[in-house]
Amino acid sequence: MQEQSIGAMLAAARHSAGLTVAQVSAATRIREAIILCMEQDDYGQCGGAFYARGHVRAVAKAVGLDPDATVHLYDQQYGGAPLPVRASAVFQADRKIHLPERRGPNWTMALGVALAIVVVFGMMRVMGGASDQVRTGDVRAASARPSVPPNTPITESPRAMASKPAAKDMVTVRIKAKRSSYVNVHDAEGRKLFSGTLKAGKTSTWRAAEKVNVLLADAGAVTLHVNGKKVKGLGGRGDMVRRSFGPPKTQSR
CATH class of the missing domain: 2.60.40 (Immunoglobulin-like)
Structure with a gap:
């Protein structure tokens, strides 16, 4: 089985499954001409190695073969798998890494912000009057639950009442x-x-x-x-x- 080409394996599996080229084309949405070329190991009509691997996977699944194993065999025969990237090509030992200089807290800015807060608070006290008391009698705590008058029927929301198919x-x-x-x-x-x-x-x-x-x-x-x-x-x-x-x-x- 390993000595067979990809095209011969696809054709043999299709015949074994009792499928015609037209049926495989309808199942995979791949043109019949391309499937016939693939069974002859001609992948030039697929539009490139990336699309060829996708066509091989789709046709193999339709005719009952293992898609991953078939694509792996295709990569071995035609070199379609992407090449690995070496770590040395990404990381260079002699490249210098510049770290930002660590600075201490800016006390001048912090002092300016604190002084501005004190000035604003003082102006609010002057404009609000001499009284230091804060009126809270007219403020009521908001209830987490909406009040419902007694003897009022509770109805469900339209979403909850949506009926399921009979x-x-x-x-x-x-x-x-x-x-x-x-x-x-x-x-x-x-x-x-x-x-x-x-x-x-x-x-x-x-x-x-x-x-x-x-x-x-x-x-x-x-x-x-x-x-x-x-x-x-x-x-x-x-x-x-x-x-x-x-x-x-x-x-x-």
Whole structure:
């Protein structure tokens, strides 16, 4: 396996997963022409070593390979990893470090500030009158709690009363992978619930309000249950399927 090139490994993994180039392109958002060139070990269309490493990681994840191990092998074959920086190139022993001179407290400035405070305080005493008493009778301590008249009902704020989605509006989707396959799940507002390869034998469940959108790169590789019921006729092996599911319909009495 180590003697194979990166392109041969990606192509072999894709065939083993039963994926077409178009399906890998849809899962990674990388053009089909670039994926074909990568499988021929031609990375000139990727736009540079930085983007090539990103494409290798994305395609490896889509076809079921370990992304970190594949990128590491790419770095070994093509030298894509950044070179380490030597400590001697950053720190120089003969460079002088100038420290600011430590000075004592400025007593002249401190004395000037104290004198200004005394003058201001004296002027306030003269302008305020000869009385030294400070009136505090008219000042009331503010209560930390707002007063509530008796027998007044306490109502909750609009935020606390905001209702959560009813259980009848929720959609539950459960997917079990018979073999490793790429799965993409979004809710009604387009928020991503899951995007990646679902490993063989693994089962995952997602819940969302109103609607769940599902993209399957290989419909024949998974079994799908919506609201506890198995969905039949999704597609065959290698078929890319995009479906949307809503909440269970209430039965009229």
